[in-house]
Amino acid sequence: MNNISHQQHVSAMIKMSWLTLMVWLGIITTSVSAEDSELSLSDRWQVHGFAAVGMVKTDHSSYINDTNKLSFKLTEIGLSSRFKINNALSLAGQVVYLDVDNRYAKGTRVDYAFLDWHPNLFENANWSFKAQFGRVKNNHWLYSGARDVPHTRLTTILPQSVYFDGFRDVALGSDGVALQVDHLSTLGTWQIKWSYGKSPINDAQRDRLFSPLATGTLSQDYTHQMSVYFAPNNTNVEVGISLLDSDFSYAANVAGNDPFVNGTATSQRIMLHGQYFAENWELAAELMRERGVFKDALFAGFNADQYGDGGYLQGRYLFTPQHSVIARIDFYDMNEDDRSGSRIPLQTQGVVPEYFSYMDQATFGWQWRIAEQWQLQTDVHLIKGAGRLTPILFPDPVLNPNKYWTMWSMQLMYWF
Amino acid sequence: MTPFRFITLNAAIGLMIVIMSLLLLFSINANAAFLSSDVENSAQILSVPTRSNDHTHPPRVITNNSVVPDISEQFLREVFSGKMRYWPDGQAITVVVLDHNSPLHQSFIQLRLRMFPYQVQRIWNKRIYSGRADPPIVVNDINAMRNTVVNTPGAIGYLPFSAGQ
Numbered sequence: 001m002n003n004i005s006h007q008q009h010v011s012a013m014i015k016m017s018w019l020t021l022m023v024w025l026g027i028i029t030t031s032v033s034a035e036d037s038e039l040s041l042s043d044r045w046q047v048h049g050f051a052a053v054g055m056v057k058t059d060h061s062s063y064i065n066d067t068n069k070l071s072f073k074l075t076e077i078g079l080s081s082r083f084k085i086n087n088a089l090s091l092a093g094q095v096v097y098l099d100v101d102n103r104y105a106k107g108t109r110v111d112y113a114f115l116d117w118h119p120n121l122f123e124n125a126n127w128s129f130k131a132q133f134g135r136v137k138n139n140h141w142l143y144s145g146a147r148d149v150p151h152t153r154l155t156t157i158l159p160q161s162v163y164f165d166g167f168r169d170v171a172l173g174s175d176g177v178a179l180q181v182d183h184l185s186t187l188g189t190w191q192i193k194w195s196y197g198k199s200p201i202n203d204a205q206r207d208r209l210f211s212p213l214a215t216g217t218l219s220q221d222y223t224h225q226m227s228v229y230f231a232p233n234n235t236n237v238e239v240g241i242s243l244l245d246s247d248f249s250y251a252a253n254v255a256g257n258d259p260f261v262n263g264t265a266t267s268q269r270i271m272l273h274g275q276y277f278a279e280n281w282e283l284a285a286e287l288m289r290e291r292g293v294f295k296d297a298l299f300a301g302f303n304a305d306q307y308g309d310g311g312y313l314q315g316r317y318l319f320t321p322q323h324s325v326i327a328r329i330d331f332y333d334m335n336e337d338d339r340s341g342s343r344i345p346l347q348t349q350g351v352v353p354e355y356f357s358y359m360d361q362a363t364f365g366w367q368w369r370i371a372e373q374w375q376l377q378t379d380v381h382l383i384k385g386a387g388r389l390t391p392i393l394f395p396d397p398v399l400n401p402n403k404y405w406t407m408w409s410m411q412l413m414y415w416f
Numbered sequence: 417m418t419p420f421r422f423i424t425l426n427a428a429i430g431l432m433i434v435i436m437s438l439l440l441l442f443s444i445n446a447n448a449a450f451l452s453s454d455v456e457n458s459a460q461i462l463s464v465p466t467r468s469n470d471h472t473h474p475p476r477v478i479t480n481n482s483v484v485p486d487i488s489e490q491f492l493r494e495v496f497s498g499k500m501r502y503w504p505d506g507q508a509i510t511v512v513v514l515d516h517n518s519p520l521h522q523s524f525i526q527l528r529l530r531m532f533p534y535q536v537q538r539i540w541n542k543r544i545y546s547g548r549a550d551p552p553i554v555v556n557d558i559n560a561m562r563n564t565v566v567n568t569p570g571a572i573g574y575l576p577f578s579a580g581q
Contacts, residue, residue, distance in 0.1 A: 046550055082547055087501075087508035092547030112547055118501055125491060125504035137546050149545040152538065182499055184490050189499075233490055236531060277535040279526075318534065372517075415545075 039084065049079040052150040054411030056101075062399035063389055063407065065101045074411055075099040076150050078111070090116040096148055102390070103165045105204030111148050112137045112173055128182040136178040138171055140193055140227040140242040142273050142286055148172060150413040154316055154326050155365045155379045157409060160388040161310030161332035162271070162286050166208050170199045174223050188232035191240075195225045208390040210297075215256040221247040229273070236277040244269040250297045263297020272311075280318045287311030298393065308334045326365035326379075333358045334387045341387075355403040356395040359385035378410040473577040474527040475520055478562070480571040482507060493529045495572060497539050498549040503570060511552035512564050512573035520558070524574045 054074035058064045065071050080094035093113035098104050114134030121129040139145040146152040147163055157165075164171070176197015183190045198220045201209070206218040227242035248265040252258045271288040288311055294304040310332030318324040333339045334357045341357030365379040386400045477492065483503055487495075494500040501509055514521040522533045529536070543549035553568075555561050558575055565571040 046544075048544060050545070078545075080545060080547060082550060084550060090550070094545075094547060114547065116548065120502040120506045120508075123506060125487070125500065125502060128500055128502070139546065139548075145546040145548075146542045149541070152541050152545060182494070184488070184494060184500075189490065189494060234530065236535065277532055279532055282535070321534065 044084040046082045046084075047079070048081075048416060050077070050150055050413060050415035052076045052411050052413035054156065054409060056156075056407065056409035058405060058407040060400065060402035060405040061383075061386070061389070061407070062102060062396060063405075064103065066399055071101050073099050073101040074156070074409060076148070076413075078149065082116075088117060088119045090118075092116055094148075102208075104168050105202065105208065107204075109169065110135060114178075126184040128180075130180050132178045135173055135175050136195060136197065137173040138195065138225065139178070139180075140195070140225050140244070141271065142275060142284055144171065149415075150377075150411060151375050151415050153377075154314065154367070155328070155363055156377055156411045157363075157379060157381060157407070159286075159312035159314070159328060159330040159363075160359060160361065161312055161330050162288055164388050166388070166390040166392060169205055170201065170209075170220060170223075172199075173197075174199045174220075176223075186233075188230055188235075191227075191229040193225075193227045193229075196222065198222050209392060210250065211260070211391050211394045213259055213394070214250075215258045216253040216260060216262075217251045219249055219251075221249055227273075238273075238275050240273040242269075242271045242273065244271075260298060261296055261300050263302070264295045265297065266293040267291070268293075282316050283314070285311065285313045306334070307336045308332070309336060322369040324367045326363070326367065328361075328363040328365075330361040330363065331358075332360065332385075332387055351397065352395050353397055353403070355385045355387075356389075356397070356400075357385070357387050359383065359387040359389075373415050375413050376410070377413070379408065381407040383407065475524045475574040475576055476579065477528065478565050478573050478575055480565055480567075480569055482569045483572070489528075489530075493531065496525075496529055496552075497531075497536065498543050498552070507570040510568050510571040512561055512568070512571050513552045513554055514558075514561060515554060515556070520574070520576055528574065 052075065053072070055070055055072050056064050056074050057068070057070045059068050061068070065073075076096065076098055078094055078096040080092070082090055082092040084090045091114075094111045095108060096111050097108045099106050112135050114132040114136045116130065116132050118128070118130040121127075137145050141162065143153065143158060143163060147158060147168070150156070174195065174197030176195065178193065178195035178197075180191065180193045183192075201218050201220060206214055206216075210218055223244065223246035225242065225244045227240055229238055229240035231238040244267070246267045248267070250260065250263045250265075252261050267290060269288055269290040271286060273286050275284040276282060287309075289307060289309040291307050292304070294302065296302055310330070312328055312330035314326065314328040316324055316326045334341075335343075338344070338357060341354030344352050344354050344357050360383070362382045363379055365377065368376045370376055383405050384403060386395065386403075386405075389395065389400060484505060486504065491500060495509055496511060496513070498511070503509055516522075516533060516537055525531050525533050525536050540549070540551060544551050553564060553571075555564050555573075558579065561573045561575060562579075565573040
């Protein structure tokens, strides 16, 4: 009952957010102030984009495709636009087309579309407030805000412990509201961010997250996030902490021979973030602990409540502004109480091997800035385990028969 | 046994805190030394402007006349990172920069903002491509920089140290 009531509340809030956005748009488009009227269209309207193509190959894994053949499906194309209504208000949006085999559902999606409000609210230059309404991005993690933009990533494949590809569309952003306060104190710069909303989940995403056999409706009820970052004065260090709480529900399609039943899932995360920049090198690290609570869904009476953890440490060295190398270790354990995964074969009558409970990864990469807006990037990944492969609840040991597997990729990208 | 199983989350968190603390201490000391030498260099150049080297001395920050130039180094850094958008008097800020490959731009980033060109470029890329900021105005040379700042209310930019001496 409470859950239903909560969902209705969230649903109403989302509708209100969109309604608010529409009202804002109506008011704004008819009330561009006189002080901003001298702005030309080129001053107001910015268009950017990117295109990336490449190749990728795995062995003994279904992460990219089911055949382990060289794949040229590493295509990411995006077009973004930002329209400045006045100094405080802008509209921003981005459409992305993805064709990356098994990693994401193929097709076009709107990654973000929001009203950006940045008023001079505090009348104090050391404080800044901004708010976004609409489909807002998750800006709580080091790379979450631009994980969809190839040239902002240090490697083509992000560390899967934190940036799990299976959750790409859900974790990238949500329909709702995001607030941010920045403060310049005598100690350093503080950033406090808060967001609330929900992400739509289509059938293709449902198949990846849950099971390809599912015919019901998987939906995210809400996601609630907060983060605090601090950068001490006169340093190039930034540290942060973030929290996430999200509920999902599954409505079985009884008429459609759905093998599953109604159920719910909760995901909670706490993360630590840190990065350091030096003249020729940089370090970044993110650690996370997440709780997964599952009720029913798989079958009536199914219950699970477990904690997993993971994180990565990444270093980059710039030989020149054009050439740099990247090294990273990334580790992930799905269940802190069963890090070796020994319980999994027992729970599945030996069908699923123990290595589906973790995924550790060593990555080595090279970036070459070929020209001003061109970059070539290649990564090699040495992987042990299959704990971050989709579908999560239905591991496929036939397509992933090895505990150890490798992957390499090369991607050429252009942006404007 | 997984390769990194010995790293439990608690140990990893501890390790991260230690690394970050060391980096923090290192950074504060490094930058403190940098600040001192910066002030000395500026004083020297002010007395002997003709011997200035624009690639090693901090470029000058210039603002439109409408701006009261009473700002901290920290504020300056956040302005050129796109985070702060308003002057203390409430006027909107317009950031003007040279191309990021220009030696003067790189000098400004390193000597004035005490950041690194690749770092600032990434910040802007992330902000622009996530829809959170308009990019700064990019001009071709210092004459265009001066003209743009002079003619744009709320604008801020930079010039070589010797300019206007």
